[in-house]
Every structure is written in structure tokens, then in C-alpha cells.
Amino acid sequence: MIKFIFLFNKIGKPRIVRFYDNPLESQRITVQKEVSNFCLAHSKQEGILDYKDYTLVYRHYGNLVFAAGITEDENELAVLELLHNLVETLMKYLNKVSEADVSFDRPV
Numbered sequence: 495m496i497k498f499i500f501l502f503n504k505i506g507k508p509r510i511v512r513f514y515d516n517p518l519e520s521q522r523i524t525v526q527k528e529v530s531n532f533c534l535a536h537s538k539q540e541g542i543l544d545y546k547d548y549t550l551v552y553r554h555y556g557n558l559v560f561a562a563g564i565t566e567d568e569n570e571l572a573v574l575e576l577l578h579n580l581v582e583t584l585m586k587y588l589n590k591v592s593e594a595d596v597s598f599d600r601p602v
Contacts, residue, residue, distance in 0.1 A: 496573065497548055497563040498525065499580075504557050506530035525563075533559050542570045553577050 501510035508526055517525065532545060533552040540553040548563040551573045560577045564570070 495565045495568060497565065498529075499563075500526065500529060500559075500561045502526075502530045502559055502561070504534065504559070506534060509558070529561055529563065530559070533561050540574060542574075551577065553581075555581050 496514055498511070498513045500508060500512075502508045506527070508530070511522075511526060513522060529545065529550060532543065532550065533541075536543070541551075543550045543552075545563065549566065549568070549570060550561060550563055551570050552559055552561040553574060560580065562573050562577060564573055
């Protein structure tokens with residue numbers, strides 16, 4: 495099950511944040527900061543990492559990072575494909591996927 499999907503830039507500033515459960519506000523902020531730092535600390539373009547009680551799936555696209563936190567029963571490769579499909583959808587909607595377009599057009 496997907497617990498959250500984040501979109502943030504290379505310095506860790508969140509652009510789109512969606513939680514699919516209801517954590518407390520303090521937990522949301524902590525998870526956002528830790529996930530962005532965790533993803534940015536790794537130099538790979540995409541990856542599957544263990545993070546607390548989640549599996550963290552992330553992918554870099556230009557100056558943006560798409561990340562999803564999933565449970566053990568979810569397929570990591572399917573979530574990577576989901577992130578890629580999200581980027582493809584944004585490209586069709588915005589003609590390109592850049593931080594400015596995502597920030598000002600707010601497609602989701």
C-alpha cells in the first residue's frame with residue numbers, strides 16, 4: 495500500500511506532498527524532511543531503500559525528485575513505473591516537467 499508520494503527539488507523543498515493515511519502534522523513534517531534528506535544523500539538516479547517501517551522508492555527527473563513510501567506487500571518495481579507514469583502525465587499536461595511548472599500550475 496502506498497503511504498505517501500512526495501515531489502521535491504534538489505535542495506529538499508517540497509513541491510507536492512500527499513499522504514494516504516492520517517499522521518499528525520509533526521510526523522508529516524518529520525517524514526518529509528527525513529525522506530528528502532535520505533533521497534538526496536544517495537547519488538543514484540533511482541533507488542529502493544529501507545526507511546523505518548516503509549520501503550522508500552525514489553527517482554530523480556532533472557532537478558526534481560519523486561519519492562513514494564510503500565509497505566512491504568507492495569511491488570517496488572511497479573511503484574517505480576507508477577512514478578514514471580506520473581512524470582509522463584505531467585509532461586503531457588505541462589509540456590515539460592520542471593520545478594517552476596509544477597510549482598505554479600499545481601496539476602494535482
